Amino acid sequence: MVRTTVALVAVLMASAVVAEQAVSPPPRPLHLVGDHWTPYDPPTEFPPGTNVYIIQRGDTLWDLAAKSLGNPYLWPQIWEQNQYIRDAHWIYPGDPLVIGVKAAEVPPAPAPAGEGAPVEGGGAAEGEGAAVAGGGEPTEVEALELVPVGSEDDIYCFGYLGPVDEQPEMTVTSAEQMQYQASFFTGDIVYLSKGTAEGVEAGQEYFVIAPGGRVRHPATGAVLGRMMRYVGHVRVLCAQDHTATAEIMSSCDEVLVGNWLKPFEALPIPMAALTAPTTRCDLPNEKPKGYIVYSKDGIVTFGQDHVVLIDLGSADNLAPGTVCTLYRDNPVPGAPRIVLGEAAVLTVGEHWASAKIMSSSLPLAVGDRVEVK
Numbered sequence: 001m002v003r004t005t006v007a008l009v010a011v012l013m014a015s016a017v018v019a020e021q022a023v024s025p026p027p028r029p030l031h032l033v034g035d036h037w038t039p040y041d042p043p044t045e046f047p048p049g050t051n052v053y054i055i056q057r058g059d060t061l062w063d064l065a066a067k068s069l070g071n072p073y074l075w076p077q078i079w080e081q082n083q084y085i086r087d088a089h090w091i092y093p094g095d096p097l098v099i100g101v102k103a104a105e106v107p108p109a110p111a112p113a114g115e116g117a118p119v120e121g122g123g124a125a126e127g128e129g130a131a132v133a134g135g136g137e138p139t140e141v142e143a144l145e146l147v148p149v150g151s152e153d154d155i156y157c158f159g160y161l162g163p164v165d166e167q168p169e170m171t172v173t174s175a176e177q178m179q180y181q182a183s184f185f186t187g188d189i190v191y192l193s194k195g196t197a198e199g200v201e202a203g204q205e206y207f208v209i210a211p212g213g214r215v216r217h218p219a220t221g222a223v224l225g226r227m228m229r230y231v232g233h234v235r236v237l238c239a240q241d242h243t244a245t246a247e248i249m250s251s252c253d254e255v256l257v258g259n260w261l262k263p264f265e266a267l268p269i270p271m272a273a274l275t276a277p278t279t280r281c282d283l284p285n286e287k288p289k290g291y292i293v294y295s296k297d298g299i300v301t302f303g304q305d306h307v308v309l310i311d312l313g314s315a316d317n318l319a320p321g322t323v324c325t326l327y328r329d330n331p332v333p334g335a336p337r338i339v340l341g342e343a344a345v346l347t348v349g350e351h352w353a354s355a356k357i358m359s360s361s362l363p364l365a366v367g368d369r370v371e372v373k
Contacts, residue, residue: 026090036094040084046098053097061088068099071148076266088266146271149321149344150307150356155267157252158296158307159229161215161352166226168260170194172208173243175257183254190234192244192261200239205264208232208248208255215294217311218367224293224311224352231255233264270320272344277359278325278373280339287372288316292326293352294366301363305356308343310370313351318372320345324355325371326364340364342373 027039046052053064065075079088081098091097175181176189184190194200212227232251236244248255294309295302302308312318322345328338341360345353357364 027086034094036092038092038095039090040086040092040095042084042095046096051099053099055091055093055095055097057093059091059093061091064097064099071269073152074148074269074271076268077271079266080268146273148269149272149358150269150346152269153252154307154356155269155346155354156230156233156250158346158354159209159212159227160347160354161225161294161309161349162211162228164214164223164226166211166228168209168211169263170198170200170206170261172255172257172259172261178257183256184248185251185254186232186248188248188255189237190246190248190255192234192236192246193242195239195242195244197241200236200244202236202238204236205249206234206236206246206261207264208234208251209260209262210253210256211260215309217293218291227294227309228260229253231259234261267347268320270344270346272321272323275323275373277342278327278339280336282339284337284371285373288312288318289372290316290370292364292366292368292370301365303357303360303363304341306364307346307354307356308364308366310343310353310355311351312370312372313349313353315350316372318345318348318353320348322353323358323373325373326357326360327369327371328362329369337369338362340368343370 030037030039033042053068061075061078062072065078066072069077075088078097078099079085082096085091085095171193172190173193174191175184176191177184192200192206208231210229210231212229215224215227216222217224231253232255233249234246235249236246238245290310290312292308293311296307299306310324312324324343324345326340326343328340330337340362341364342358343355344358345355347354355370
């Protein structure tokens with residue numbers, strides 16, 4: 001019985017792959033670039049120090065992310081660096097891929113005066129200290145370790161802070177199983193409010209958004225915007241004049257008739273450098289400071305691994321991967337602040353950012369403070 005079930009699952013998965021390929025045809029037309037055929041216009045020049053990989057037969061961005069970045073779920077980072085690739089499902093042997101930047105090589109240290117030839121392989125292996133020539137004792141040089149600071153769910157199942165007066169570009173108007181169910185999930189078929197006359201085509205993908213309530217600043221009460229929650233994403237199977245048929249490719253929550261749609265874009269999982277955490281004895285710095293202004297689902301207290309919204313953004317020089325100290329003002333005037341933990345930025349708007357709490361020593365709440373490290 002178990003073997004039969006496994007075989008059935010395998011057949012269903014294979015069918016799903018075939019169906020997906022059927023609605024996502026390869027880009028056209030092909031043309032000859034150098035010694036290979038491609039539908040894209042790949043770059044031919046790269047800045048010094050760029051790590052360029054030539055795609056080989058059988059490669060996928062998923063596999064290349066696993067090999068080069070250590071995590072297959074980081075494939076959107078490779079795609080983001082190679083924007084000439086229009087469809088991440090289709091990459092072509094011979095095309096170049098920028099994958100990160102080459103680390104600077106450490107030259108062999110010169111031999112001290114009066115000694116023999118320098119030791120071969122003066123550079124240290126990754127993760128080890130390298131002895132630096134100079135007066136006094138050798139100094140250990142440590143490379144900062146980059147780690148992913150979130151998951152796909154943290155990014156694709158959270159949302160963004162939109163304007164209070166934001167209007168939908170397109171909506172879910174109906175569903176194939178509407179007579180039998182009120183909410184819809186991965187694999188269900190839904191119908192959209194626009195079609196070919198409005199530029200909708202088969203293969204296009206959209207975020208499904210549930211518009212939420214207004215977000216108010218915990219200290220001033222000012223309205224910061226409206227929370228727009230990602231509840232899933234759909235792919236258009238076919239389009240008619242003023243409507244389209246789409247499949248729910250993934251769902252974080254229930255998809256409802258009336259949900260908004262917004263063009264899908266890959267959101268890479270940020271990488272951040274591991275540094276020593278801020279301690280209770282560290283003094284505040286002069287970098288931007290803000291507040292936690294929203295917690296998902298209105299949770300009152302939260303901690304490590306929760307995703308929150310803060311009131312700092314790109315205008316404050318934040319970017320995905322920026323690490324922040326979380327703290328609370330001491331209720332006793334003049335007493336030191338209470339350090340609570342750290343958070344790393346996932347996505348950024350001009351005056352807001354979503355951030356994942358990487359560590360917490362006490363329960364956190366909306367209104368707690370944020371300081372850029």
